[in-house]
């Protein structure tokens with residue numbers, strides 16, 4: 001099967017499974033199309049948020065390598081040509097993952113919340129999600145750029161060491177941020193932003209054991225990962241191409 005066709009099949013399968021499981025909150029009141037790419041931590045954040053809130057959605061898995069993000073019809077939804085994006089009721093389109101999560105919480109406040117109820121805890125959850133995007137993701141990407149994105153042995157060793165140092169500090173920050181099992185009180189935008197990036201670092205380490213950073217995950221981070229992975233909707237949101 002060609003790659004694009006395979007992606008479409010995966011998308012339809014996941015969409016159906018997700019709808020079978022979820023009670024379809026708001027199903028009659030709105031339509032929501034969710035554009036994602038397999039393995040994108042930003043799309044994964046939104047996907048976890050949609051499932052956490054039990055919202056009905058139509059999933060469209062786009063393929064960057066097949067050029068889906070550059071097509072004019074997608075550029076009209078997200079002119080930055082990145083995932084994720086959503087389109088609500090065939091009209092309102094929104095991109096930027098954290099803005100989407102905030103919108104979902106405000107637009108559909110019923111059911112499980114994506115933010116803590118206490119104002120300070122809510123601010124901390126938002127801060128942790130912002131820190132993941134601003135620091136954790138760039139630190140991990142700095143390492144990937146010199147390793148998985150290059151041919152074996154072609155990475156700059158000095159840069160690899162610097163990237164590992166930077167990422168190690170970010171992993172320590174995540175460990176220190178853990179409180180009572182979740183990043184802030186209960187599953188929230190913070191966990192949904194940070195987990196996909198940490199999962200990416202672990203997967204990278206499985207593929208490149210010589211550069212693995214997984215040994216630097218602290219005990220609270222490890223326990224938290226297991227907790228996230230036990231969420232009833234975790235499997236639904238797992239990146240399709242990671243299953244293969």
Ligand SMILES: N[C@@H](CCC(=O)N[C@@H](CS)C(=O)NCC(=O)O)C(=O)O
Nearest residue numbers: 040041042064082083084096097098
């Ligand atoms: N700040 C954006 C970042 C989105 C982003 O960088 N998405 C990447 C995938 S992880 C993307 O679509 N890149 C373009 C491409 O892969 O062609 C957000 O939070 O939504």
